[in-house]
Amino acid sequence: MLARRITIVLGAVVLIGGYVLMNVLAGMKEEPKKMPEIDKTPNVFWSVVKNDTIQNSIAITGRVFSRRKIQVLSEVQGIYRPGTKEFKDGVSFSKSELMLSLEPGEMKMNLYAQKSSFLNAISQVLPDLKIDFPEQASKWEDYVLAFEMEKSLPELPKVKENKLQLFLTSRNIYSAYYNLRAQEITLSKYQITAPFDGVVTMSNVNPGTLVRRGQILGEFSDPTDFELDAAISAKDAQFVRVGDDVNLTDQASKKVIKGKVVRLGSQLDVETQSIKVYIGIRSADLSDGSYLGGAIRGRDLENVLQVDRNILDNGRIFMIEEEQLIPTEANVLRYTETTAIIAGLKDGDKFLNQSLNGAYNGMKVRLVK
Numbered sequence: 001m002l003a004r005r006i007t008i009v010l011g012a013v014v015l016i017g018g019y020v021l022m023n024v025l026a027g028m029k030e031e032p033k034k035m036p037e038i039d040k041t042p043n044v045f046w047s048v049v050k051n052d053t054i055q056n057s058i059a060i061t062g063r064v065f066s067r068r069k070i071q072v073l074s075e076v077q078g079i080y081r082p083g084t085k086e087f088k089d090g091v092s093f094s095k096s097e098l099m100l101s102l103e104p105g106e107m108k109m110n111l112y113a114q115k116s117s118f119l120n121a122i123s124q125v126l127p128d129l130k131i132d133f134p135e136q137a138s139k140w141e142d143y144v145l146a147f148e149m150e151k152s153l154p155e156l157p158k159v160k161e162n163k164l165q166l167f168l169t170s171r172n173i174y175s176a177y178y179n180l181r182a183q184e185i186t187l188s189k190y191q192i193t194a195p196f197d198g199v200v201t202m203s204n205v206n207p208g209t210l211v212r213r214g215q216i217l218g219e220f221s222d223p224t225d226f227e228l229d230a231a232i233s234a235k236d237a238q239f240v241r242v243g244d245d246v247n248l249t250d251q252a253s254k255k256v257i258k259g260k261v262v263r264l265g266s267q268l269d270v271e272t273q274s275i276k277v278y279i280g281i282r283s284a285d286l287s288d289g290s291y292l293g294g295a296i297r298g299r300d301l302e303n304v305l306q307v308d309r310n311i312l313d314n315g316r317i318f319m320i321e322e323e324q325l326i327p328t329e330a331n332v333l334r335y336t337e338t339t340a341i342i343a344g345l346k347d348g349d350k351f352l353n354q355s356l357n358g359a360y361n362g363m364k365v366r367l368v369k
Contacts, residue, residue: 044365046320047353049345051305056239056298059337060230060246064281066288068196069221074211075189078102082207087218089203093194099220100192102211107190111183112149118176119147125171133164153180198222201288221288226281228259228292231274236334239298240264246279248294250286257283261296301333301341309340310355317342318352318359325352325363 072087083098085091093099122144129137139157146154156177159165168174202219205211228248232240246259258281265276277296311317317330331344345351350367352359 041364041366042356043368044352044356045354045369046350046367049305049347049349049351051303051345051347054301054304054306054341056301056334057295058232058236058240058298059293059295060228060232060277060279061291061293062228062230062279064226064228064286064288064290064292066201066221066223067225067227067280068198069201069219069288070195072099072192072217072220074100074102074192074213074215074217076102076104076186077213078104078190078211080205080207080209080211086207087200087203087205089200089218092199092223093197093220095194095196097194098191099194099200100205100217102190104187104190107183107187111180111187114176114180114183115147115149115153118173118180119144121171121173121176125168125173128167129164132167133161136161136164153177153184192217194220196222223287224282224284226283226286226288226290227262228279228281229276230279231269231272232277232296233334234268234273234275236298237264237275237277239301239334240277240296241299244299245297246294247297248279248281248292251291251293253285255285257281257285257292257294259294301343304333304341304343305345306339306341307351307353309335309338311351311353312340313355313359317345318356320350320352320365320367323365323367325356325359325361325365327359327361 079102080087081101081103083101085093085099087100122140126137126141126144129140136157136159143154143157156173159168198220200218201221203217204215205217211217240261242261242263244261246261248257248259249255250257259279261277262280263278265278268275279296307317312330312332313327315330315332316327319326319328330340330342333341333343335341352365356365
């Protein structure tokens with residue numbers, strides 16, 4: 001019994017001693033060092049808004065086409081006979097110079113015969129004019145004396161009296177006159193002259209061949225007067241006006257060529273959201289179909305800021321206030337290939353001048369230059 005008590009007492013002493021020893025050892029253990037908190041505030045590049053006037057340059061490309069190009073066709077039928085120059089590709093003609101001549105056949109002789117009959121008809125009414133209209137007779141007599149078969153039909157003397165007009169009409173003077181004028185016009189179509197200074201760009205006829213009425217004989221164009229049509233965005237069109245200067249470069253020869261905006265298209269291309277702009281060019285260094293690139297000197301943009309377009313986030317620019325980001329809708333007037341031109345920002349304000357992934361409203365940043 002005594003042994004049992006001794007055992008219980010010893011066990012209690014061991015437990016209490018172990019507990020005390022454990023606490024002593026625990027108190028001797030060093031506390032773990034706390035790791036310093038990591039500062040996750042990003043360093044960012046920034047700039048100050050400084051609005052300015054920017055020269056507006058709108059890039060364009062396109063092919064040029066002769067502004068004055070016509071198809072040469074025949075309104076009559078005849079054998080083609082060459083003149084001093086053949087109507088061939090590359091041959092130049094001055095304005096009003098004969099390009100093509102067709103043989104009129106019997107038509108010229110028939111015209112002379114009709115003129116003779118007309119002259120005879122006037123001669124027959126002269127005695128009646130001297131009696132009934134003596135004050136008008138001298139005009140008609142002078143008309144007969146000055147008449148020349150080889151020359152174009154001169155205009156008839158002016159008639160103011162209705163009675164004389166009826167008299168001449170009854171003698172078929174007027175009908176004969178206008179029939180002759182129609183024949184002269186038809187005869188003139190056997191000779192085709194150049195409507196302007198230009199060059200033959202295509203020929204479909206050879207000397208000695210029969211040319212039929214309505215046949216296309218070739219093409220004739222002005223080699224110095226060209227037009228380029230290009231597409232610009234609908235947003236850029238507001239900065240372009242007729243008369244604006246255009247600097248162009250021939251992609252083949254690398255020559256710099258000047259032009260001017262001559263007109264703007266009125267229809268919007270729904271698919272590309274673009275509008276046509278037409279550039280007039282005067283140059284002897286171009287050929288029909290030449291490919292040109294350049295820029296329109298559009299209306300200057302005042303009180304604007306030009307930034308790298310990559311810093312915009314879905315059309316927003318991040319302003320910086322007290323080292324916090326404030327997203328602001330950017331009023332972008334136009335984009336270039338690498339930049340955006342923005343209006344409406346206040347001079348002196350700070351903005352984020354870089355692209356920052358995960359940027360949000362109120363985000364803390366550290367400003368670096």
